[in-house]
Amino acid sequence: MSNLTYSMDYPVSWEELHRNARALSLRLLDKGPWKGMIVITRGGLVPAAILARELNIRLIDTICVTSYKPSSDDDSTQNKQGEIELLKGVEGDGEGMLLIDDLVDTGKTARYVRDMLPKAHLATIYAKPAGVGLVDTFITEVSQDTWIRFPWDMEYTFSTPLAERR
Numbered sequence: 001m002s003n004l005t006y007s008m009d010y011p012v013s014w015e016e017l018h019r020n021a022r023a024l025s026l027r028l029l030d031k032g033p034w035k036g037m038i039v040i041t042r043g044g045l046v047p048a049a050i051l052a053r054e055l056n057i058r059l060i061d062t063i064c065v066t067s068y069k070p071s072s073d074d075d076s077t078q079n080k081q082g083e084i085e086l087l088k089g090v091e092g093d094g095e096g097m098l099l100i101d102d103l104v105d106t107g108k109t110a111r112y113v114r115d116m117l118p119k120a121h122l123a124t125i126y127a128k129p130a131g132v133g134l135v136d137t138f139i140t141e142v143s144q145d146t147w148i149r150f151p152w153d154m155e156y157t158f159s160t161p162l163a164e165r166r
Contacts, residue, residue: 006147014151020125020139021047025054027137028098028123035096038063038120040113043102046152047125051100063099063116064088067109084112094120103148104138107131 028034028051036059039048045062052060064087094117103126104110110122110131126148127138142148 006145008143008146009149010142010146011149011154012151017046017125017151018050021050022054024123024125024137024139025051027139028055028121031121031137033096034098034121036060037098037100038090038094038117040065040099040101040109043150044100044124046150047102048100051098051123055098057098061090062088063090063113065109065112084109089116093118097121098123100124102126102150104128104131104135105144107134110134 024047032055034055034057037048037052037057039045039060039062041062041064048060051057065084066087067082067084097117097120099113099117099120099122101110101122101124104122104124105128107130111134114120114122114134121136122134123137124135125139127135127141128144128146129141130144132138132141
């Protein structure tokens with residue numbers, strides 16, 4: 001498991017995610033035509049829905065992997081990456097297909113999936129330095145020590161004013 005501690009927090013709103021997914025669509029538009037899309041679950045599902053609409057892709061499959069386990073430290077919202085477990089694969093080598101995920105972090109999942117689908121075009125919204133070389137197209141690079149909080153992992157709650165937190 002990774003021993004990296006996350007010193008920065010990057011909350012992503014639904015609006016920002018949608019805007020970035022549309023920007024990714026624009027970058028991918030001229031790289032097609034695409035036969036279809038393979039989505040890495042679960043993180044790639046929401047961006048893939050937006051990309052499928054914008055790129056008019058109807059053939060969508062999933063590759064289901066898991067590697068993140070609950071953390072044992074005090075901040076249980078940050079998970080640790082362990083061994084990759086394939087829950088559902090896909091046939092073929094990925095030729096003509098978009099391979100979609102929300103982000104590439106350490107590159108462990110990306111490397112695993114790219115080995116299975118070497119001809120697919122991997123696209124993510126976010127990329128961290130350790131994995132950026134594995135992605136064909138992405139929108140935003142963030143530092144390795146940043147924990148990205150996606151909108152599907154958050155809920156609206158009261159926020160204590162900063163002056164009262166001291």
